[in-house]
Amino acid sequence: MQKKISSIQSNLSGFNAIAALAAKKTEPFTDDNLELNFQDCTHFDANMAAPLYAALTNYHVNSVLAINIRQEIRTILKKNGFLGELGVVHRVEADQTILPFWRFNRNDGVAFAGYLQHFMKGRGIPNMSASLTKRFLQSLFEIFQNAAMHSDSKSGIFVCGQFSPTMHRLDFTIADAGIGIRENVRRHLNIPINSCAAIAWAVQAGHTTRTTKQPGGLGLKLLKDFIHINQGKIQIVSRYGFHEIAHTEAPFHKLDYDFPGTCVNIEINTNDTRNYVLKSEIKSSDIF
Amino acid sequence: MHNTITISITDILGCDLCISSEDGQRIFETIAPLIDEGKQVILSFKGVSMLISLFLNTAVGQLYGKFSDLEVRNQLDVEGLAADDLELLQGVVDNAKRYYSNPQEYDKAWALEGDDEE
Numbered sequence: 463m464q465k466k467i468s469s470i471q472s473n474l475s476g477f478n479a480i481a482a483l484a485a486k487k488t489e490p491f492t493d494d495n496l497e498l499n500f501q502d503c504t505h506f507d508a509n510m511a512a513p514l515y516a517a518l519t520n521y522h523v524n525s526v527l528a529i530n531i532r533q534e535i536r537t538i539l540k541k542n543g544f545l546g547e548l549g550v551v552h553r554v555e556a557d558q559t560i561l562p563f564w565r566f567n568r569n570d571g572v573a574f575a576g577y578l579q580h581f582m583k584g585r586g587i588p589n590m591s592a593s594l595t596k597r598f599l600q601s602l603f604e605i606f607q608n609a610a611m612h613s614d615s616k617s618g619i620f621v622c623g624q625f626s627p628t629m630h631r632l633d634f635t636i637a638d639a640g641i642g643i644r645e646n647v648r649r650h651l652n653i654p655i656n657s658c659a660a661i662a663w664a665v666q667a668g669h670t671t672r673t674t675k676q677p678g679g680l681g682l683k684l685l686k687d688f689i690h691i692n693q694g695k696i697q698i699v700s701r702y703g704f705h706e707i708a709h710t711e712a713p714f715h716k717l718d719y720d721f722p723g724t725c726v727n728i729e730i731n732t733n734d735t736r737n738y739v740l741k742s743e744i745k746s747s748d749i750f
Numbered sequence: 751m752h753n754t755i756t757i758s759i760t761d762i763l764g765c766d767l768c769i770s771s772e773d774g775q776r777i778f779e780t781i782a783p784l785i786d787e788g789k790q791v792i793l794s795f796k797g798v799s800m801l802i803s804l805f806l807n808t809a810v811g812q813l814y815g816k817f818s819d820l821e822v823r824n825q826l827d828v829e830g831l832a833a834d835d836l837e838l839l840q841g842v843v844d845n846a847k848r849y850y851s852n853p854q855e856y857d858k859a860w861a862l863e864g865d866d867e868e
Binding site: 611676747 | 771
């Protein structure tokens with residue numbers, strides 16, 4: 463079976479194209495092999511390999527081939543390890559601007575920490591202040607652990623990042639092939655909520671779908687606050703829902719197809735030199 | 751001061767990462783009985799390299815479901831936290847107080863807005 467891959471950028475159109483790839487209901491599927499035809503693909507944002515992999519988990523095939531792929535795109539997907547993960551090429555060492563594609567088990571928070579330690583420290587991703595680096599890493603852990611806790615993704619969690627030195631932007635994407643925010647919120651609230659409304663619910667402070675009676679739901683709120691100050695961007699895609707939070711507005715869009723899981727893309731301004739510390743000092747004795 | 755006990759998070763967890771609710775639960779289960787016994791507990795974050803809200807919700811926020819605000823305030827203190835992590839803890843504590851004052855509050859408000867055209 464063959465599927466066409468169009469140009470993929472970190473935007474609504476790119477996520478729609480990936481969701482379309484995952485939607486295979488209309489075609490009976492009996493092949494052992496899946497061919498990804500990149501003939502129409504002239505651009506591929508490296509970090510989008512994570513949601514692409516989530517889409518491919520819908521196909522239970524023995525092998526995936528990438529055909530008609532332009533050399534520059536082949537190089538991108540080879541360097542970030544995506545083609546190596548598919549078995550198309552051998553894995554190669556990532557270059558200085560790449561946080562390579564990696565697949566983690568859901569309970570592998572410590573391994574994810576090791577990945578960030580290895581790829582963030584001293585070998586890529588330069589020019590970030592210590593304060594910004596700390597907030598960025600905290601954000602990534604919040605997203606990763608959210609996916610670990612709520613996604614029920616049997617095939618794990620997929621991550622990938624790309625640094626653009628000339629734009630001073632760093633994109634990092636965490637995707638899963640789980641049940642989606644919608645299903646979590648439906649179970650929690652016991653109402654037939656749609657994907658966009660479910661995302662809107664989940665990004666509010668204090669909202670959590672934990673089944674244990676514990677407080678939670680701060681992770682996405684903290685992420686939003688950070689991105690607002692940093693003038694970065696977050697994209698949250700879950701099932702039919704697409705939500706982009708930039709420093710100015712926060713639109714929701716319904717995707718044309720069902721993305722099989724959840725994906726969070728965080729883009730930060732790496733030139734930010736703010737100190738992310740309170741202006742007025744908090745004493746520990748005043749907190750409780 | 752023999753009534754004061756310092757709990758080292760890195761000693762209990764055996765690592766410097768405070769990133770999971772399971773580890774948060776281990777800390778909660780360590781300090782809750784001590785507070786119950788009337789001890790003064792100092793929760794030491796010395797040596798912790800990464801701290802996120804998910805961990806703090808379980809380790810500390812959950813205390814407000816078991817003890818009164820006054821009991822937590824009188825018997826718990828923290829050390830070894832950078833200024834920005836203190837801010838994070840403040841947010842977790844405020845959120846926990848709101849949650850335990852009325853856990854169903856947000857859910858009810860949103861229940862009216864549900865629909866399902868998918």
